Amino acid sequence: MSSTDKYVPSAREQAFLDTVENPRYDRDSINGLAPFLEERAPDDILSFYTPDELAALRALKGTERDVEERMPVKMTRHYFDLAKNSEGLKQLVKASPDETQDLAGAEDPGFQMDYSPVEGLLHKYEMGLMYVVSTCSAHCRFCYREELISRKEIERQDGSVAKKGLAQIPDIIAYVHSHNAAVAGNGELHPDSGREKLREILLSGGDPMVLPNSKIAAWLAALAEAGIESIRIGTKELAFFPQRFDEAFFKMMDGFHATYPDVGLRLMIHFNHPDEFLLKDENGEYIEEASGILKWHPETKRAMKGLVERGWISIENQSPIIKGVNDDADALRIMQRAIKRVGANNHYFFCGRDIVAHKAFNVPIETAWQILNESQKGLSGVETHARLSITHYKGKTEVAAVTNKPIPGVPGTENGVVIFKILRNAASAPDRGKVCIVGRNPDAIWFDGYADRVIFDEAGLFDYARVEAAASKAAAAKAGA
């Protein structure tokens, strides 16, 4: 089956799809900087940027430092209402000339396209990640998918150059069937790639929650029919537009669960800061309920309640730690506690990736670890499940510890060490648990900051074969140009 073939739903699938309702949503979004530069934005929103900020952004228009060329600007009215009282949230959505000061970074961080057997699908571990849409209700300036959101052309491993395409149901379902049939016919692993059964798929992008219910339902049902055991939806919509989680959405999810009760559903939510869901008073302090519990925004509370009370949906928050947005132990402590209290889980915090312009956003690795560690002091065990992860091109890697004292007799440890631990090797499972120990470098924002101080590397994080191959290819292309 290829994308030219039409996907034909089964009778069970069609019966579910026939029940889905598609309300229209008005996010009251402000798109781009033009409404601000041309003073067309509503009066109350216009002052979101100061005249000096607008003058600086205007001066960059049409130059190679144009911030909108790097990443489109977008914000919902809901997020504006929260951000006007929050420095961290302003930093998250407001464009700044700082972000194009240094454009160093990777267009395809982690060499994601190496893992793309079908357009729009990344196949790692036993999991697939699909790009099902290329926008969100609002845009985070630090977005690690900026190349997809900005529709940039990316070089693939075979040397071809193209925009990242979106996943199409016929292609993906054909791939799942063919991969899993090959695995089943060969014991437990694929005869060529050595991977196990593809059993879990993440709908991502962009944010799948900007799609109509019918589109989300079509993906869920097609994946369930293909034998996928668990489906994740990655979304920041609880922060940008919680009104999207309405009765029609919940009815669709209930219909899916009634039709495919054995398929696991995981909502991978994305709160960066408690200001995205807690109410504040005029002094900027969080408001307490009579019980002493911090008060949620009513729309976010309603949406979260609707998700949590469906116990068959697991809700997992993951967030990068970003300079000026949430590099704040107190904010992260409040967020982890509040999220766990309402029945959702704290899954991962991330170090920023080496995306284009990452120096404007990334907190040094050791600082991120210290902030998270500090934030978890005083929290209960169940509130501190989140780990700090950094995405090496080989796979997800935990920043497991940062020490302050030398290890007696071990050169290079005079200022302490950083211990990385492989959580997931993107290609296969056996590397899990392997560690890499490096001497400290408080300024390092990516692995290359430790390349000259590796002490022990059973994980092979500094075996840079893929990085070096890409660098020499780029150098050869430049020499030939």
Ligand code: SF4
């Ligand atoms: S919600 Fe996620 S994909 Fe969308 S702009 Fe923010 S970081 Fe990027």
